[in-house]
Amino acid sequence: MSLAPRAVLVHRTTEYAKLHARHGSPGQARFFLASRGEDAEAAAEADASVRATLDEVAHAIPADWRRARVERSDLDRFLFSPEDVIVVVGQDGLVANVAKYLSGQPVIGIDTEPGRNPGVLVRHRAPDAPKLLRAATLPHPTADELTxxxxxxxxxxxxxxxxxxxxxxxxxxxxxxxxxxxxxxxxxxxxxxxxxxxxxxxxxxxxxxxxxxxxxxxxxxxxxxxxxxxxxxxxxxxxxxxxxxxxxxxxxxxxxxxxxxxxxxxxxxxxxxxxxxxxxxxxxxxxxxxxxxxxxxxx
The missing domain is CATH 2.60.200.30 (Probable inorganic polyphosphate/atp-NAD kinase; domain 2)
Incomplete structure (x- = not known):
């Protein structure tokens, strides 16, 4: 019996989330940003957009699939398998970060902030995830072979x-x-x-x-x-x-x-x-x- 596909969600912790972890609360993170002239509200909104996109993509994974999540800093320690479908949720650069650890698995790029990213590699939006995940398991999915x-x-x-x-x-x-x-x-x-x-x-x-x-x-x-x-x-x-x-x-x-x-x-x-x-x-x-x-x- 063959294994069910595994969807691997690859993401990167936002700068706002790192500040939240460092300072202990959203209020302290916002105060830190504001004290340095940064737009705390924009940073919080960008973080919320990333988390919402991750949740939407996670809910799109078929119930009978296996699933895993890996943060960018852990990529060199994560063991990818041949039956994985890689879903990169973030910026274009995150696709490049994960590419070196793969060996032909299909990759789906989901843009967390449309309009802010060029979208060269993260070409899709979260609502596209269900059909893309289904397409990834086809014998010959439509894909660009990037050198x-x-x-x-x-x-x-x-x-x-x-x-x-x-x-x-x-x-x-x-x-x-x-x-x-x-x-x-x-x-x-x-x-x-x-x-x-x-x-x-x-x-x-x-x-x-x-x-x-x-x-x-x-x-x-x-x-x-x-x-x-x-x-x-x-x-x-x-x-x-x-x-x-x-x-x-x-x-x-x-x-x-x-x-x-x-x-x-x-x-x-x-x-x-x-x-x-x-x-x-x-x-x-x-x-x-x-x-x-x-x-x-x-x-």
């Missing part, structure tokens, strides 16, 4: 990201490494920089776009379903020992980028989750390219 990026170190450490992977110092110090834009067989350049970004078309709506605009790179950025990745070196520093020629490019199909660490320690993390990073030490090599898995986001 993901992957970093694989020579000690088998592996990292996935929906938006981008950053490699650099965990502080603001200079990162030193050797960059091979076409893998081990391609040209190489010793670099000292603020780090390297490798990202997808989904990431091209965020951090990657900022770097692309600032560098005046020209050309086009990929779309979320394109198989192509793009990469940028941040603030490369020219010196007698380091170059600035290989600072941006694209990776099509199975192409990869290789980096050899020359600093004592660098980190690699995906989609801004610094707490779940790979640690890379001097001499280690890491390959970056398109991941073999994609995020299945229900349309």
């Amino acid at each position: 993901m990026a992957e970093a694989v170190a020579d000690d088998t450490q592996r990292l996935l990201a929906l938006n981008e992977i950053y490699i650099g110092q965990p502080t603001h110090q200079t990162a030193r490494y050797v960059l091979h834009p076409r893998g081990a067989e391609g040209p190489a350049e010793h670099q000292a920089s603020s780090g390297l970004l490798v990202g997808t078309g989904t990431g091209a709506t965020g951090w990657l776009r900022s770097v692309w605009q600032q560098t005046g790179a020209g050309g086009r950025l990929p779309s979320p379903t394109d198989g192509e990745l793009v990469w940028f070196v941040r603030e490369a520093w020219p010196s007698p020992a380091t170059g600035t020629e290989l600072v941006r490019g694209a990776l099509a199909g199975g192409e990869s980028l290789q980096l050899t660490v020359e600093s004592d320690r660098l980190v690699a993390f995906g989609d801004g989750i610094e707490s779940d990073a790979l640690t890379l030490t001097m001499g280690q090599r890491v390959r970056l390219g398109r991941a073999g898995t994609a995020l299945r986001l229900l349309v």
Whole structure:
């Protein structure tokens, strides 16, 4: 007998809820916000909207399904199963946060504050949840297959990201490494920089776009379903020992980028989750390219 589907509600605690927990009461949380010139009523309303959306989505889960709830900070400790249906209730960035922990499960994005979020990944509203949950269990649900990026170190450490992977110092110090834009067989350049970004078309709506605009790179950025990745070196520093020629490019199909660490320690993390990073030490090599898995986001 096969297991019933499990709906996993992914959410993020609001700033107002954190203040409430810290100060002990709604009144104290409001006083704290007001004393700093913040709109306490708007913060309370946004928190209420999130909680109401979560409740509405929870009530839409079929009675014979299993269910679970996981907060963003607990994602790296939560065990997802193949039969799960992931329902992200929150902002676009929360979909990216959960994507790295999945392996093909269908994902539904529910916007908690329509009009405030771009809605690139949280495309639906709470009233749509019943039909979306039913659709998720169909043999071939209508979904966009969003390309993901992957970093694989020579000690088998592996990292996935929906938006981008950053490699650099965990502080603001200079990162030193050797960059091979076409893998081990391609040209190489010793670099000292603020780090390297490798990202997808989904990431091209965020951090990657900022770097692309600032560098005046020209050309086009990929779309979320394109198989192509793009990469940028941040603030490369020219010196007698380091170059600035290989600072941006694209990776099509199975192409990869290789980096050899020359600093004592660098980190690699995906989609801004610094707490779940790979640690890379001097001499280690890491390959970056398109991941073999994609995020299945229900349309």
